[in-house]
Amino acid sequence: MSAGRVDDYGYLADGRTGALVSRDGSVDWWCPARFDAPSVFARLLGDDGGHWWIRPAGEFQVERSYLDDTLVLRTVFRTEQGSVAVTDALALDPEARGHDIGRNPPGLLLRLVEGLSGHVPMLMSYAPRFEYGRVRAYLQPHGETSISRATGSTLGMTASVPVRHEGIDASASFTVDPGRREAFSLSHSSTYHQREPMAVDVPAALADTVAGWRSWTAEHSYTGLYPQLVRRSALVLQGLTYQRSGAVVAAATTSLPVRPEGHDNYDYRYVWLRDFSLTLRVLSIAACPKESERLFRWIAEAIGEVGMDPIPIVLGVEGERDLSERELDELTGHVAVGPVLLGNDAWRQRQQDALGQVLDAAWLLRERLEPMPDDIRRLLRSLAEQAAGTWRMPDSGMWELRGEERHYVSSKVGCWMALDRAVRFGRVLADAAELARWAAVRDEIHASVLENGWNPRVGAITGAFGSDRLDASVLVMPLIGFLSAADPRMRATIDRIDRELTTDGLVRRWPDDSAGFVICSFWLVGCLALAGERDRATALFERLTERSNDLGLFAEQIDPDTGDQLGNLPQAFSHIGLISAAWRLTAAATGRPTPVTAVI
Template sequence: MSTRPISDYAFLGDCRSAALVASDGSVDWLCFPRFDSPAFFARLLDDDAGHWSIRPTGPAEITRRYIEGTLVLETTFHTPGGTAVLVDALAFGRRERGHGIGASSPGVLLREATCVEGTVTLAVTYAPRPEFGLVRPLMEPVRGGLIARGGAHVLTLSIPADLETDGSTAHATVTLTAGQRFGLALHAGAAWETEPQCWNQRLIHRRIKDTIEGWRSWSRQHARYQGPWQNQVAHSGRVLRALTFAPTGAIVAAATTSLPEEAGGVRNWDYRYTWVRDASLTLQALDSAACEKEEAAFFGFLARAAATRLDHASDLQIMYGVGGERDLSERPLPHLTGWRGSAPVRVGNDAWRQRQLDVYGELLDAAHQLHSTTTHRQYDPITRTFLLGAAETAARRWQEPDQGIWEIRGPSRHFLHSKLMCWVALDRAIALAPALGATDRVGGWERIRAQIRTAILTQGWNPDAGAFTQAFGDPHLDASALTIPMVGFLPGDDPRVQATVNAIATNLTDARGLVRRYTTADGLPGGEGTFLLCAFWLAHALALTGQAARAERVFQTAVSHANDVGLLAEEVDTDTGEPIGNFPQAFSHIGLINAACAIRDRQDARFDAGPQP
């Protein structure tokens, strides 16, 4: 059983795939060549599912950081005999820079240890287990390294040391003195392709430096944000970029599968896909982080992947694979015990079958955001037809029940957030009508938008709760109501908005100051922790209601739950305060960026208005 805290991991990305590295130098998660590929190392989910560690043979004091402006990890081991620095990176293509990083990433994990003081002896343990641990490969020493064969892939490990093999595990011990370097590289290729050559030390060192400069060049081009928490916003922008599948522009919700919402529970989902639900919030965050090309690429992916003829019998799918795949059928991996016994471990996600009416609003809001930041943007005929179909479907179906933003696996209901986003769909379609060639439809859209508004104000507001609630006729609160002022449905100074924000702050906030999504039954056993996105939403909404000081406190509480290298999980365990859920979570970093911008804007407005009474 894997028991290591989720917060102990750092994230590596090459804009195609992901690796997680523990603080002691163990790579416990690696998927090549895509985020959603089967893992070669999956000790994150089971101790026997593969890892690759480089660590001192004796006791060591460990510190780590990302090299400035990058997602290249630097881990320092202070031992009684000396100090060594381990640098880890997923390689970019040769001399990829700026917006082009990840365009031709070779699928190589680079590791280089340097002794900077005294003498340090390092132990290397290499235990590849392709297909989430199902394959125990055969190993063959070759000049400059080791070949591992089994299943659909061949793994080539470049290492300048002799390895001893024990079954499907290899070991080496290397002693370095001050000034000596020791570089390793791991390449995964298809079993039927020509086996790659081992990399020499000079090439490994050069490609690490090249990857560092690739990240730094991207960061220099995306340094527009000025304001509070500037470093966290910039870092979150890099995390979002690393969670982007460069060939298509898709952004995955997280780098992992089946890290649970409750330790030992069954709420274990595969997040290595792209949700339409995240679209408008993602584009807002990308815009704030000065990622204009990433905005266009992400919307382009959504428009291509989601394109379908929408009629009375069809719905817009809520999520897609990073290549645009639609069938994401879920299946368990029973041979894996799961993180802290959280089973089943799943690949795929059956939420793709659900109906969620909010996706029409998120899609059209994303189109509107991109249109407003791109001068004279013209839609191609297929995209125009598709967006028109999305607006018409929202207009036709807004009165139907669905599963809601949180993908409730129970009966369909009339969720307030779904109605709100149907209102957004028509509101943004009306604004986009000239670009869509649909000015003749504006009158009908305006009438239905008004009907939705009336329904939300009369049926979504619950007098007993004194707030907008989770669903029509339901007294229970839901943090998604915090988005009402964010999407422009009501202003922040509206008394109903302020009452809703205060009710959520009072009733959905735990002792740590973090926010639950809801407290109602959702059709699944067990429970979950507080949801970091919702804490950032609360900070965002407090800023919009003019409560800047409270907004800053909530924001600071949420961001304090990042780990030592600034990464945020999906949730926080209400009992222990430990990060839980898939990691790193795009939604959490998106919420950080958007809330920081809202608080900054409120601070600027307060300053511009002069001293307050």
């Protein structure tokens, strides 16, 4: 069997990496050491990538859900013989912040099969493939554990049922009756720091993991509209967090295509400053404020003080800078659409809007940064100085287009935001003369954008100076306070984007984009809410949230014709958009004051 549609996958997380489980019970993606480490299961990207499935032997129907307030997945298979449930989880990393999960080792995948009714024949197929399928290691029985070692890693699969070893793979056949439970676990460790294979109490480890997730969600403080949707998206963002550093990756996967012909496949298992700063803001709305404070410190440590050279707009989860991109020939790609890429050459780009994103996040968190530490003050000052000194330069823009740099409106607006927030900090960051200089440059940027971004022939603000192409990135302008949604130029732009880039509520980034970009669609919700069209914004929001998969997960894009999720999953940007839009609708419905800070 081949990998299913992107919509078919559920997501598991443990505080350092994630796994994807298909509707038919197959773990098709897991990079156990950390998000961007080599995989041991990668059938998601090709049949030879490795898998571990457990499912009924005959035909079945599926219902699945997460256990409340967790990323623990429960899949119920219904067959002619009866029904059975499979509960899947990654045991929370024992170093995950704030949780006492001492009995579970790191790198532990848990699977519990429970008979619900009848007598259901089950099958298991275990086929690990190290290094994205490039390395195959023979299985060696070790008591009840099947051991594989390769490339410095050790996998130990334990099952409560008899297992057949078949060269490099293993399989099992068993039957479950009502009340009967069969337990499976898979541990990962470094071969050179070898643990003895240990017996895992799977039900107890699952209970620990559930308790760990719920102890985190108990700290949520969101009281606005759509609380369950916001809670789920906040959990997804938490599940994309590398807890040891506090970094939040853009997505848990690489190379899931956004178009049938491929080409735009990218590795998103890294930390973009833009996405990360937006995550800080929405977590301050949806969850415990302590999380956003801790995560901001990671930005300061990872970036350090900067000059006029481009800031590192994308980093590894422990602050790595060099993310050089390479193509993996051994895998054909998801549904045979390549290429499969490791690394991301966006690390070489200049993206000016990131300057504003970081300063805006700091402005939102200012009360939790008092008194402001010297390293954060130096960082914010240097970002403001870079915005003032480089805003006239072209860059690659927030969509990271490769090739010739341009004067993107969203990048200029990001520089404006950097200086606007720096000026708002006042004497905390600079003396009166510096503040006056920053304010003057800020106002110069504002005037330049309105003069050069507005295209009278198009009747809208376009994506770049001198361009006639619509670009949904300009929808951020009212959301960050650059231009009122009621301003005639902004209002005309919103209407034009709604009319020409939107299909059934899904907003494409530009006219020739092939699918709706999820966060752009949520930006339109926010713009409509700010323009006073609350009913229309609410209807659009509810239509968008119905487009998630059955577990509430969003990828990067959605095909407006088929409704299929496209791109890497789960996508932080998309879930950020949902939380922000819910907050905007709450503010519009309740009359709560909207803070100056951007929540986009």
